[in-house]
Amino acid sequence: MRATARVLVYSDDANTREQVRLAAGRRPAADLPPVEFLECATLPAVLKELDLGGIDVCVLDGEAVPAGGMGVCRQIKDEIFRCPPVLLLIGRPQDAWLATWSRADAAVTLPVDPVAFADSLAALLRARLSVSS
Numbered sequence: 670m671r672a673t674a675r676v677l678v679y680s681d682d683a684n685t686r687e688q689v690r691l692a693a694g695r696r697p698a699a700d701l702p703p704v705e706f707l708e709c710a711t712l713p714a715v716l717k718e719l720d721l722g723g724i725d726v727c728v729l730d731g732e733a734v735p736a737g738g739m740g741v742c743r744q745i746k747d748e749i750f751r752c753p754p755v756l757l758l759i760g761r762p763q764d765a766w767l768a769t770w771s772r773a774d775a776a777v778t779l780p781v782d783p784v785a786f787a788d789s790l791a792a793l794l795r796a797r798l799s800v801s802s
Contacts (some may be wrong), residue, residue, distance in 0.1 A: 675705050676726050677718055680729075693790055754775070
């Protein structure tokens, strides 16, 4: 098992980034390594970190301003070679079709439900870490 899993969290709202960190805890599931969070508040910061590599999962806020997470997701899926899986935070369940349009691998609603979020994050991390092993 790897020492840590790196999760990029994008939101212009520090409270949303905190909700994500608190919902995941130190590790989202017992069979996964501890999570190291990398927080980004702007699109250029997200693109820079993805270019550097080493990100296992991206958590993107669909409600972020000015670059919403759905558009960011679609952009990175097009532009980043071997783009990490994306967990999209959506404002309401009816926005799930937009998450599909953006090519997100999973979506959960805001405010963050700790159980649903941890389960979704754990599933994406398992898939990513088993492929990269």
